[in-house]
Amino acid sequence: MYLVKNTYGISSVIHPKVANLSSMGKLAGSSMDRKKYTKKYKDELEQLISKPLDFEETKKDEVKKLRSMSRRTKSKIRVKIIAFSRVHKNLSFLTLTFVNKVEDSLAVKVLHKFLDNCVKRSKDFQYLWVAEKQTQNEAFKDNIHFHIINNKFWKIDKWWPYWIQLQAKFGIVPRDASFKPTSAFNVKHVSSNNVKGIINYLTSYVTKNESEFGCQVWNCSKKISRLYTGHYSGLEFIHQFERLEAAGQLGGTIKTYKQDYANVNVIPLNRVTINFYSKVDNKNKQFWNNPESSEKIKETL
Template identity: 50%
Template sequence: MVVKNTYGTSVTFSVKKYGNAPKHEFTGSATLRKKQEPVKQAKPKTDKPKEKKDRSLSKRSKQKIRKKITCFARCYKRLSFVTLTFLNIVTDEEAINLLRKFIDNVKKRSVDFQYVWIAERQTKNDAFKGNVHFHMITNKYWKLEKWWNYWISLQQKNGIVPREKDFKPSSAFDVRQLNSNNIRTIASYVTKYVTKNNAKFKCQVWNCSKLVSKLFTDFYTTTEFTDQFKRMNAVLKELDNNDKNSPVINVKMIDLNRNTLPMYKRLDDKNLIHKI
């Protein structure tokens, strides 16, 4: 048996059904992806523009985002939770283009700017119901007035103007500070804005900076590792898999606290190398 661990979750697999034993102790990093050579294909001639398919967060994507944000939080003492909303109704394509311009500008003016962003539909604003907006978790300290003004002016320069002249909503650029030591707080944000996000979009749904993409999110061990959690009474829930055809044997949910977090030091140390 082999156990795949990430912060708060350990999954035990049958090596026989799982396939070959893992080649690497750590996984989940973009550095392990095999580079694929682009395949040139002849494009069929057609007068009709290709219709873009709706995109949404799959279960696998949600799990990946949750892991990336948790590992991101372990690399920095403080993070910021930023919400970017629009002055008026925008298409998904307009919104994503403005977000990219905003991020490019922040990169030019910041040192070591790292982030994860997620698209979401507005539900509480009746005037712009269904309008896309974005949530970002970043390692940056934001000078609120400076970046609020920039976000407003960026929209106006690109034709997104408020319905009422000179109206500049303070909520258009909202920042909240997060203490990354409080892993439960980080998890609550992930659950609220990621796990429950089932909306569909005509644009990219999420993305992250290169460093965050390189972070490792999982590591393999034997069952001796999870036995330690049992002795610490830190297993909140254990689910056995009765599907005989599945390589998954069981899943353990681990209580993350001051006693259990040091158990993940090997993952912390691995990721701090990339931060440096």
């Protein structure tokens, strides 16, 4: 028996040697299903004994490693965005840029402060943010900025000045005092009714991102992290798409990529095929409307 992991538009047939058949029929992708490990206590003396007194190693540790988005990370962000759009019809795509050159580590601190304030002042504010480097800005080459997919209606005349003022509190001010950076706070409305459009529009900023950062590259609110993004099944799930393809009703073709321990099938995602993930969507909607009962939601289909 073959085990297939299905996320939005991706079905991976797992090799029998590594497949865990106990996962058959279960949902996948929610932080609620992560294994919890107990932290072993070590007193200060034990830590000193276990840590080698190597100056060169200590010096090496002080140099921060740059972070980038792996293919797996990009895939995770993509399906989280789609899951978010399936439970919330109207989303906003907010881009936050800085008025001057800024270090990545400071930029993410400003972002966290901004998001914390949004959470305090907005009812049920949910978000997923992704960092990106500005390649077209000659004045601030490779300056970091952020894209935030969220469920908030933004009052520009209120939040744009706040974003500029917040930067100033961290010492980030325009080189020209008379400069008014209207593009620093850019909002676009995205309707989830257009499945293909939202996927292409929102995830394009993720898949093209090859930059390296001196900070965290993405994050999302806890409620979004708990959304399911797929489920495990047998081969019949893929066969449904194959029948649609044979009948010319798939809206494209299935592309298969062979890997060491899985065959990855890329399936066109549109108004027809998105309906095949309704069981995942229904579980997410159940949780979204009643998050207090999230721990009680059964993970089986």
